Amino acid sequence: MTRCAVLTAVGGYLPPTVVTNEDLAGQLDTSDEWIRTRTGISRRHRAAPGTATSDLAAEAASQAMRCAGMDSVDVVILATTTPDRPCPATAPTIAAKLGLGPVAACDVSAVCSGFLYGLATASGLIVADLAETVLVIGAETYSSLVHPDDRSNAVLFGDGAGAVVLRSGETGELGALGPFDLGSDGSGRDLITVRAGGSEQWAEEPGSRMRDAYFSMSGREVFRNAVQHMNRSARRVLDKADLDADQVDWLVGHQANARILRSLTDSLGIPEERSISNIDLVGNTAAASIPLALEHGHREGLLKPGDLVLLTAFGGGLTWGSTLLTWPALAR
């Protein structure tokens, strides 16, 4: 037995406003039929203007802390593409909103793979004995990043937050996390991007197009890369653990598109019924996608203590990551 990070609680929060495909079809040149057949999404939640990522994150984190029966943690890590502000990081704001005192807090930026990077960072802190407990949150307000007239992306993304609490424990325990596989390919950075607003292209630069300040994605190419990298990353993590795909009880893949998840289960040889999916209800919630899918699987009673769960994500960067855990007995 060696020291490792153990998942001990999960929480999730979706802002109350629901936007259906029919609602979007009334505003954009799209249809419920196109959205459902191409993506599997039927609705998504939208944060009200003035609701920041830290507000969603604090709600999900409170739920996770209640589930863990804890009122403090050593570290707060937020994975997000949509921080409250470009500077400072949002995690300290969340810690303050939760009344956690002067805890360590920072953001991790890896777009839709951010939560996997956050889990790996938290695990590293725990294994190195730098922390006993870490709150890892994935939270997004893509409504602030996607241009409302951009039909290609406006139909895909939703707002929300998911959170888990990790504590120190031992390999072999229920909830034990690992091994991990993480990777990136920066040559693909233009496939998922916001061009302006950083050091390379200032938001106010003369000639900067207004659209450059918004999210853009080359859907078809991203689709191909997503299946390929999640498949390879998931296989690498199974190899590291000396496990086969047929030993996996639940696949929790990044909820970007129901067709991507189907291609992924096909390529891994995992039956589709063993893939947890809530994309129809929430859309693509980027860094919040994996923890929200875990919270969904827990709430719906799909995830049972002792189940082997494979997590895999792909996102902008390009980035990807995977890990394994045995599902713990959690309070509901």
Ligand code: UT7
């Ligand atoms: O979270 C990070 C990871 N993200 C992803 O993994 C997303 C990956 N990509 C995808 O999920 C899919 O590529 C999309 C859902 C974004 C698009 O599906 P697709 O089957 O790849 O469609 P497409 O991009 O090839 O577009 C097909 C057509 C185009 O029209 P033409 O050029 O064939 O005339 C688009 O203009 O569909 C059109 N289109 C739409 N039509 C109605 C694009 N968006 C819409 C829309 N409603 N909302």
